[in-house]
Amino acid sequence: MIIVPEKEIAGLLTRADAFDAVEKVFASMSKGSAYNFPVIREAIGYEDALYGFKGGFDKAGMALGLKAGGYWPNNLEKHGHINHQSTVFLFDPDTGMVKAMVGGNLLTALRTAAASSVSIKHLARKDAKVMGMVGAGHQATFQLRAALEQRDFEKVIGWNYHPEMLPNIEKVANEAGVPFEAVPLEGLAEADVVISITSTFAPTIMADHISLGTHIACMGTDTKGKQEVEASLLARATVFTDEVAQSISIGEAQHAVAIGLIEQSDVHELGAVINGTHPGRTSADEITLFDGTGVGLQDLAVASSIVDLAVEKGIATIVDF
Incomplete structure (x- = not known):
């Protein structure tokens, strides 16, 4: 062995x-x-x-x-x-x-960051300039480093339940030569890409926090009951995931499916975009959401x-x- x-x-x-x-x-x-x-x-x-x-x-x-x-x-x-x-x-x-x-x-940490980074490569707008972070713990630093390699971001904005932790991601942004700004949750409307990496059981990001054309990667929900974003956001977005079965049972889509806002058929595999069997993003105004449940x-x-x-x-x- x-x-x-x-x-x-x-x-x-x-x-x-x-x-x-x-x-x-x-x-x-x-x-x-x-x-x-x-x-x-x-x-x-x-x-x-x-x-x-x-x-x-x-x-x-x-x-x-x-x-x-x-x-x-x-x-x-x-x-x-x-x-x-x-x-x-x-x-x-x-x-x-x-x-x-x-x-x-x-x-x-590296494979989780890679998953959101792959979603940014294939789903975010090519002209994305503002990177938004919700969460500033250990894994958030890996997420941000990987994300900043996917587009020519000009600014990073961030929010965390414990604001004293925001210097963790500010340091990563500064190391990449990108300015950082702490914002209220409403300030996420400025972001072209948002990564959420928290361990919450109640939504932090509301549907009206996210602007048209944004790509959001929800990377913290991997257990029944966990939830990072308001379920109605999934109804506004085109939803992609690593694995559909996990997304609707232990991932972010579990809540939207449970209350009938979306169906299982509304959740698509990111792999299909990579393989070219799904078109992915089809317009500049489309909201795309990646439900990163974390697969074995x-x-x-x-x-x-x-x-x-x-x-x-x-x-x-x-x-x-």
């Missing part, structure tokens, strides 16, 4: 690697050559933690496995660890034997790339398991 510990990931995986892996696996999913297994995600009744498993099989990339982990909201304050904790396990599709164990924390195949695709790089560079630890 190949082991790639968390401490080695940063030196192996680039944003470009993660982007390429996620874009390819979205395309494979849409073609039907890759599929996700049903998600298990539960509140464990201890430390307010959410824990679960995401897995799948990509026949094109020959990646089989799962990611185990979740969200421990008290980690940073009580233990000095980031709140999201996970590990990816890969198995040999030919034999079922365990192939690799890969640290999943940085991997998760993203983790497996990125973990497979990490394993290959680790073996190539002689960094991997190989044990007889």
